[in-house]
C-alpha cells in the first residue's frame with residue numbers, strides 16, 4: 001500500500017535520464033549502459049569462490065553509484081535492481097544460489113544515511129526472484145572508515161575483523177551469495193567470505209554491480 005502511494009507521489013523515473021518510466025530504467029539508457037557491461041566472472045582459488053561483476057566502475061555507472069550512496073538518492077535502488085534482473089548472464093549466475101546477503105553497514109552509518117544501499121537492492125532482487133534475503137547473519141561489528149577514501153593498500157587492514165556473524169544455522173547447507181555495490185580490491189567481499197566460510201554453507205559467492 002505504502003509503495004502504491006509513494007508511486008503516485010513520486011512516479012518511478014528512469015534513474016539515468018529522469019524520464020518518467022515505470023521500469024526504473026528506460027530502453028534508451030538500458031542500451032547506452034551496455035558499453036560499460038563486462039559481466040565478468042572471476043574465480044578466487046585461495047578461498048574457493050566465484051564472483052560476478054556487471055559493469056566497469058566508470059563514467060555514468062560510477063556517477064550513479066556515488067549518487068545512490070552519498071547523495072540521498074535512495075530511489076535508485078529500483079533502477080539498479082531492474083538492471084540486475086534484466087541481465088540474463090547475471091540471472092544465470094544468481095540461479096545457483098539460495099540466499100542473498102547484502103554487505104552490512106554499521107548501524108551508526110545506517111542511521112546517518114537512512115538506509116543500507118546494498119540491502120535495498122538485495123531486497124528488491126529477492127522480491128523478484130527465488131533468492132531469499134538474509135540480513136540477520138552478517139553484521140558490521142566495527143564502524144570503519146569508508147573504503148572509498150582509502151588507498152588500495154590500506155583497505156585490507158581497514159576491514160580486517162570488521163564483520164561479525166550470528167544466526168549462522170541459517171546458512172547451513174545453503175548456497176550463499178554476498179552482494180555489494182562495488183568491488184575494488186575485493187577486501188570487503190573477501191572479509192565477508194572468510195567470516196561465512198567458518199560455517200557450513202554449501203557454497204559462497206560474491207556479486208557486485210561494478211568492478212573498479
Ligand SMILES: [Zn+2]
Nearest residue numbers: 014017026029
Ligand atoms: Zn533513461
